[in-house]
Amino acid sequence: MTDLQITGLTKAYGPGAPVLDGLGLTVPAGSLTAVLGPSGCGKTTLLRIIAGFLRADAGTVALGDRTLSGPGLHLKPERRRIGIVPQEGALFPHLSVARNVAFGLTGPGRTARRRRTEEMLDLVGLAGYGDRMPHELSGGQQQRIALARALAPEPALVLLDEPFNALDSALRTGVRADVRAALRATGATALLVTHDQQEALSTADLVAVVRGGRVAQCDTPHEVYRRPADPWVAAFVGDAVLVPGTADRGAADTVLGRIPLMDPPGVLRQGMVLLRPEQLRLTAADAAGASGTVTSVRFYGPDAVVTVEVDGIDRAVRVRVPGSTSARPGERTGIAATGEATLHAASV
Amino acid sequence: MTPADPVPQTDPAARPTGAPAPAGRLRAGTRPPAVLLVPAAVAAAFALLPLGYLVVRSLERGPAFARDVILDERTAQLLGRSLALAAVVVAACLLLGISLAWLTVRTDLPGARAWSVLVTLPLAVPSYVAAFAWLSAFPGIEGFTGAAVALTLVSFPYVYLPVTAALRGTDPAQEEVSRSLGHGPLGTFRRVTLPQLRPAATGGAVLVALYVLSDFGAVSLMRYDTFTRGIYTSYRASFDRTPAAALSVVLVVMTIALVAAEARTRGRAGHARTGTGTARPAVPAQLGPWRAAALAWCAAVTAVAVLTPLATLGYWLAVGNSATWDPGRLLDTAGTTLGVAAGGAALTTLLALPVGVIAARHRGRTAALLEQSAYAGHALPGITVALSLVFFAVRYAEPVYQELPLLVCAYAVLFLPVAVAGTRAAVLQSPPVLEDVARSLGRSPLRVLREVTVPLAAPGVAAGAALTFVVCMKELPATLLLRPTGMDTLATRLWTETGTGSFAAAAPYAAALILLAAIPSYLLGRHRT
Numbered sequence: 106m107t108d109l110q111i112t113g114l115t116k117a118y119g120p121g122a123p124v125l126d127g128l129g130l131t132v133p134a135g136s137l138t139a140v141l142g143p144s145g146c147g148k149t150t151l152l153r154i155i156a157g158f159l160r161a162d163a164g165t166v167a168l169g170d171r172t173l174s175g176p177g178l179h180l181k182p183e184r185r186r187i188g189i190v191p192q193e194g195a196l197f198p199h200l201s202v203a204r205n206v207a208f209g210l211t212g213p214g215r216t217a218r219r220r221r222t223e224e225m226l227d228l229v230g231l232a233g234y235g236d237r238m239p240h241e242l243s244g245g246q247q248q249r250i251a252l253a254r255a256l257a258p259e260p261a262l263v264l265l266d267e268p269f270n271a272l273d274s275a276l277r278t279g280v281r282a283d284v285r286a287a288l289r290a291t292g293a294t295a296l297l298v299t300h301d302q303q304e305a306l307s308t309a310d311l312v313a314v315v316r317g318g319r320v321a322q323c324d325t326p327h328e329v330y331r332r333p334a335d336p337w338v339a340a341f342v343g344d345a346v347l348v349p350g351t352a353d354r355g356a357a358d359t360v361l362g363r364i365p366l367m368d369p370p371g372v373l374r375q376g377m378v379l380l381r382p383e384q385l386r387l388t389a390a391d392a393a394g395a396s397g398t399v400t401s402v403r404f405y406g407p408d409a410v411v412t413v414e415v416d417g418i419d420r421a422v423r424v425r426v427p428g429s430t431s432a433r434p435g436e437r438t439g440i441a442a443t444g445e446a447t448l449h450a451a452s453v
Numbered sequence: 454m455t456p457a458d459p460v461p462q463t464d465p466a467a468r469p470t471g472a473p474a475p476a477g478r479l480r481a482g483t484r485p486p487a488v489l490l491v492p493a494a495v496a497a498a499f500a501l502l503p504l505g506y507l508v509v510r511s512l513e514r515g516p517a518f519a520r521d522v523i524l525d526e527r528t529a530q531l532l533g534r535s536l537a538l539a540a541v542v543v544a545a546c547l548l549l550g551i552s553l554a555w556l557t558v559r560t561d562l563p564g565a566r567a568w569s570v571l572v573t574l575p576l577a578v579p580s581y582v583a584a585f586a587w588l589s590a591f592p593g594i595e596g597f598t599g600a601a602v603a604l605t606l607v608s609f610p611y612v613y614l615p616v617t618a619a620l621r622g623t624d625p626a627q628e629e630v631s632r633s634l635g636h637g638p639l640g641t642f643r644r645v646t647l648p649q650l651r652p653a654a655t656g657g658a659v660l661v662a663l664y665v666l667s668d669f670g671a672v673s674l675m676r677y678d679t680f681t682r683g684i685y686t687s688y689r690a691s692f693d694r695t696p697a698a699a700l701s702v703v704l705v706v707m708t709i710a711l712v713a714a715e716a717r718t719r720g721r722a723g724h725a726r727t728g729t730g731t732a733r734p735a736v737p738a739q740l741g742p743w744r745a746a747a748l749a750w751c752a753a754v755t756a757v758a759v760l761t762p763l764a765t766l767g768y769w770l771a772v773g774n775s776a777t778w779d780p781g782r783l784l785d786t787a788g789t790t791l792g793v794a795a796g797g798a799a800l801t802t803l804l805a806l807p808v809g810v811i812a813a814r815h816r817g818r819t820a821a822l823l824e825q826s827a828y829a830g831h832a833l834p835g836i837t838v839a840l841s842l843v844f845f846a847v848r849y850a851e852p853v854y855q856e857l858p859l860l861v862c863a864y865a866v867l868f869l870p871v872a873v874a875g876t877r878a879a880v881l882q883s884p885p886v887l888e889d890v891a892r893s894l895g896r897s898p899l900r901v902l903r904e905v906t907v908p909l910a911a912p913g914v915a916a917g918a919a920l921t922f923v924v925c926m927k928e929l930p931a932t933l934l935l936r937p938t939g940m941d942t943l944a945t946r947l948w949t950e951t952g953t954g955s956f957a958a959a960a961p962y963a964a965a966l967i968l969l970a971a972i973p974s975y976l977l978g979r980h981r982t
Contacts, residue, residue, distance in 0.1 A: 158889055182892035189893045195886045199908050209894030258894060 107134045107169040107261045107294055109155070114164035115318075116150055124150045126318035127164070132262075132311070134169075137288055137295045138323075139309035141302060143341070147318045148298045152264050155296070156189055157182035168261050188255030188263040188293075193271045194247040196239035202226070202250055203235030209258035225253040228287050244272050245280045252284055256291055263288065263295040269304060281308055302342045306330060314338050330381075332367055336449050339379050346385065346422045348415075350378035352448050360417040361385070361395045361442045368447065376448045382410060382425035384446070387432060388439030396439045397422075399432045413440055485815045486898035493807035497826035499862075500869050503841035504829055507705065510844045511698035522699040527683070531700070535679040535707075538600055538672070539665040545605040546661045549754060550612025551654060556747050558620040561737045563744070568751045569617070575758045576610045577970065579927045581670025581948055582963050583607045586762035588674060589769060589956035599675040606758040607671075608664045612657035619653035620646075638738070659715040666708055667834035669930035670944075674951050680704045681836050681930065688840060688934070698844065701837040712832040766967075769960035777957040787965050790926055790942040793857065797864030797925035801872045802918040804865055809876025809914075810906060814885060824873070831870040838866050839931035855937050863931040868921050875917020879910035919973040926970055943969070 109132035117123035124147040132138045142148050153159040155166055157173065157180060165175040168187075173180045188209070196205050206225050210218040226232045229249040239247060248268055255263050268284070269277045285308055288295050299305050305312045306326040313323040314334075322334035333339035336347060350357035355369040357378045364378055390396060397415035411424045411432050424440065432438060485493070511519050522528065556562050557569040575583075583603040587594055594602065623646065631641040669681040678686075680700060688697040740747050805827070812824040830838070842863050846854040853859045887909070891901045907914075929944045936945060943966040950959035 156889070156893055158892070181897075182889070183895045183897055185893070186895075187893055189890055191886045191890060195884060195890055197887060197891075197905060197909075198883070208891065211895060254890075254894070260893075 108132060109262055109294060109296065110165075110167045111151075111155070112165050114151065114154065114166065115162045116147075116154060116159065117162060122317075123162070124318055125154070125161070125164075128315070128319055130313055130320050130323060132294060132296055134294050135292050136310040137285065137297060137308065138311040138313060139297045139299055139305035140313050140315055141299055141305040141342070142315035144300055146315045148300070148315060149266065151315070152189075152266055152296070152298050155262075156187050156264055157185050186258070186261045188258070188260035190248070190251045190255050190263065190265045190268045192267050193244075194239075194251035194268075196242075196247055196250055196254070198239050200239075201235065202231070202237050202239065202242070205239065205250060206235075206253045206257050208254060211258075221257055225257045226250075228256070228290060229253045230283060243276075245276045248272065248280055249283060249287075252287055256287065256293060259291075260293065263293050265295060265297040267299055267301075268297075269299075269301075277304075284308075306342065312342070314341060316341075332447055333379065336377065336379060339447075344382050344410075344423060344425070346380045346382055347377045347420070347449075348380070348418060348422065349375075349451065350448065351375050357446065357448055359442075360415060361440060364442050364446045365444075366448050367445045370448060374448065376451050379447045379449055380442055380444075382423045383408075384444045385422065385424040385440060385442055387411060387413075387424055387426060387430070388441050390437040390439055392439035392441075394439060394441050396437060399434050399436045399438055401434055402430065402432055404429065411438075413438060415440060484817070485811045485820060488899040488902065489807045489811050490819070492804075493811050493823045493827075496804040496808050496869065497823045499804060500827050500829045500866055502845070503833060503838045503866055504705065506845050507698055507701055507837060507841040510841070511695060511702045513698075514695050518695065519699045519702075522696045523703055528700065528703065531678060531680050531683040532703070534597075534677070535666055538597065538604070538677070538679060539662045541601050542604045542608065542665045543658045543661050545601070546609040546612045547654060547658055549605070549609040550657060551616055551650065553609075553751065553754065554613050554616040554620055556751060558617055559738055560740050560747065561744075562740060562747055562751070568755070571755045571759060572613060572751070573610045575607045577967070578607050578762060579670060579929070579944070579966070580604060580607050580664075580668050581674055581929055581944065581951070582966065583762055584671040584674040585947060585951045585956070585959055585963055586765040588951060589959075590761065590765045592954075595675055596677050600672050600677040600679075603671040603675065604665055604668060608661045609758075611660040611664065612654060615653040615657045616650055619650050623649045656715055659711055663708055663711045663715065663832075666704065666711070669834070669836050670948065674948065680707075681834060684836055684840065685930070685933075688843075694840075694844065697840055701840055704834060705832065705837055708834060709832045766960055766963055769957050770964060773957040773960055777955070778961050780961075783961050783965060786941050786943055786946050786962065787969065789940060790944070790966075791969070793860060793864075793932075793942060794922050794925035796857070796861045797868065797928075798872075798918050798922035800861050801865045801868050801921045801925075802876075802914065805869055805872030805876050805917070806907075806914065808869075809873045810880050810902070810910075812873065812877040813880035814888075824877075827873045828870045830867045833867065835863075835867055835928060835930040836934070838863050839934035842866075842931075843934060855935065857937060857940075860932065860935040860937075863935050864921075864925045864928060867928065867931060868924050871924060872917050872921045875920060876910065876914050879913020879917065880906060882913060883909040919976065923970050923973050927966065 109130075111128060111130045114125050114128040115123055116125040128147070128151060140148050140151065150159065154161045154174065160179050161174055163176075166173045168185070172178060173185055196202075197208065200208065203222050203226070207218050207222045210221055222235065223232065226235060229252055231246060231249055231253070234242070234246070234250075239250070242250065251268070265284070269281055272280055281304065297305070297309060306329070309326060311323060312326050312329045314321045314329065316337065322329055322338050324332075329338065330342055333342065336345060339345040348359045348361055350359035350364070352366060352370050352374045356363050356365045359378050364380070388394070395415055395417070397413040399411055400414055400421060401412045403410045408425050408427050409430045411426060411430060412421050413424055414421050422440070553568070553572050557565045557572075562568065580603060583606055584599065587599055587603050628641050628645050631645045632638070636644060666680065669685065672679045673682050673685065681704070684697050684700045684704065687700060688694060808823055808827045811820050842859055843854070846859050850859075883906075887905055888901050891905045892898075896904065926942070927944060929948060932942050932945050933948065936942070941949075943962045947959050947962040947966065950956070950962065
């Protein structure tokens with residue numbers, strides 16, 4: 106199978122902290138894995154090493170049973186069978202759409218190439234656009250052609266480098282879904298590099314969160330969000346609420362009440378309990394349990410975020426409430442938690 | 454190169470340089486592939502050959518002999534005359550360039566836009582055409598005065614253009630702050646504006662000095678003995694060519710020093726402009742009662758620098774007849790000129806291609822070394838390149854001595870910088886990610902070059918080739934020394950006829966040269982807009 110296996114990948118540009126610091130990652134065959142991280146975390150360097158445009162200082166990159174990069178070994182980009190979809194598509198401006206898609210098709214006869222090109226155009230929903238020139242296409246169309254071009258030679262792996270960045274948000278969701286469907290249809294293994302949490306969570310089968318040149322956590326979107334490895338990951342993939350708590354027999358006692366823990370520690374432990382804002386809800390000011398003062402209300406349309414200074418702790422917590430809310434700054438309110446939480450070391 | 458063939462461009466920052474490009478467009482950590490590296494190394498070696506051989510040849514009769522030539526009284530005289538001419542021309546160019554720049558950019562001068570176009574036109578006039586015009590109108594001007602006038606009037610745009618750019622780039626808010634702090638308009642100009650113009654003006658002045666030191670056409674026609682003319686006379690007068698080689702080395706040392714100085718000022722000029730990114734244009738200064746004087750100044754410069762050469766040329770064309778010139782011969786010469794210029798442009802562009810691609814796409818010591826070597830011609834006066842190739846051919850390649858291939862090679866050495874700069878700019882136009890995509894789709898570096906890089910850069914490379922074609926066509930000193938016996942280009946013919954005082958016979962060649970050179974320049978202008 107063509108799993109992508111990366112171990113101990115290290116790369117430094119000159120002296121100073123390395124950009125990649127012993128990064129390890131496994132991308133299962135046929136999956137779409139997102140590499141998610143803030144700018145400067147080494148995402149692009151990782152992608153360029155996998156594609157063969159850069160040499161790593163140490164570590165290996167293997168695709169199935171083929172080692173692409175390793176000690177004393179560096180397979181040239183054109184021999185790797187790895188397709189790339191760069192930011193903004195990067196279609197060859199001097200070639201027609203069809204010739205762009207056919208660019209990587211070599212070998213078999215002309216009719217076979219033409220058939221494959223039409224198949225690919227069909228796959229990305231742009232059949233009949235073959236004779237156009239790239240500048241005659243919209244941004245989203247260009248992006249889909251770039252994907253068709255990458256997929257045409259049936260690569261062992263497709264790398265997508267923030268491919269939806271240049272698109273406006275209305276278009277982005279549609280193109281994302283189309284790309285997802287095209288990748289599914291071909292069964293290609295794909296690696297998507299992005300700094301957009303929503304994009305990673307909604308598009309990928311697996312999300313690898315990268316920080317400081319290492320993978321901080323690699324799991325399904327659901328698990329990464331629900332069970333983050335640490336508060337940093339939690340805050341990076343979404344909004345996090347941290348309250349101090351003491352774990353005791355599968356649950357933690359906090360100022361917000363007793364909250365069940367997903368992974369109860371073996372012994373009683375002090376730490377920070379991590380919740381998502383949508384796990385909190387506002388109750389009547391005189392209800393039993395925790396209470397606090399509303400400091401701000403932000404309305405987003407489908408939901409609203411209410412910030413509450415909770416009595417007994419020195420930090421404000423954010424509560425996501427569906428629809429609109431009657432809460433006003435300065436009012437007293439009750440607050441309660443639902444669902445399970447994770448417990449983290451207090452030092453962060 | 455011979456700066457006597459100025460490149461008609463309006464952006465002084467676009468001049469050929471090794472200035473670093475934005476880091477995002479370069480590929481750190483990748484070495485240029487062999488398909489680029491090997492031909493680029495050949496081009497670089499080719500560009501450095503004349504310089505190296507000149508040094509070898511000047512030391513042929515021992516260092517003592519070379520020292521005697523260099524320390525000779527006559528050498529000191531030539532040096533003094535060259536430097537005096539350069540100093541006067543630079544001072545005059547600064548006066549013209551800065552005053553015109555300020556008037557056209559920062560004041561309410563009527564017709565500022567039209568004036569700004571008119572005063573850059575002299576860039577297109579080769580120095581020997583200007584010399585022809587002045588000499589034929591005022592024969593008494595011969596000598597220092599004539600050389601200084603002709604050279605000033607063709608080279609002051611080298612100061613005007615960068616100063617104009619600097620004036621446009623400075624933030625008018627700084628001047629407003631100075632005024633609000635109690636300094637008057639003159640004080641503000643002196644304390645705030647002028648210091649900001651200094652890097653641009655210095656850079657322009659160094660270019661003018663380089664132009665003057667390298668010039669052969671104007672000084673030889675004006676019979677004013679500078680280094681270039683001294684080298685030519687020494688070469689023609691004696692069978693012993695070592696003195697000419699030694700003199701050439703001295704000249705080249707001076708021009709290299711100037712090029713190095715120019716590179717330094719350019720770095721600082723760029724620095725002085727950053728951080729001032731302003732969206733707001735300055736409020737033009739009110740000329741008020743000075744308006745008439747300012748207009749008269751602009752009109753006088755234009756009349757002297759543009760109208761006089763044209764009027765003189767027109768006059769000699771009008772008085773000419775079949776006794777003074779032969780249309781058949783003119784056609785022949787024009788054909789020959791086009792032929793050798795095409796050959797020169799073709800070879801130069803071919804050699805420049807790998808160097809330009811590496812300069813645009815790769816970083817590191819090798820890439821920098823290759824690019825800088827290719828720019829050697831920028832510092833080499835045409836006469837020294839020609840001499841060096843003569844020596845080399847006589848010794849090692851007798852069959853091509855005074856044959857076309859040698860002349861074409863001289864053009865390539867001299868104008869490689871023009872073509873490399875053009876290629877580099879053209880390659881930079883397309884993002885490197887296109888080449889990455891092509892590699893990922895299974896193409897080898899050579900095929901990426903052929904199928905992606907070159908087709909995308911083609912329009913820019915063609916524009917660079919056209920520019921090279923124009924400068925080859927106008928080249929004088931190397932053509933004089935290296936042309937096959939009996940062959941003439943428009944430039945050499947114009948030079949010979951003017952030298953014997955046959956102005957009516959020279960005029961048609963000057964006109965043909967200007968017309969032929971104008972066609973590619975016109976097409977280039979259209980291509981850019």
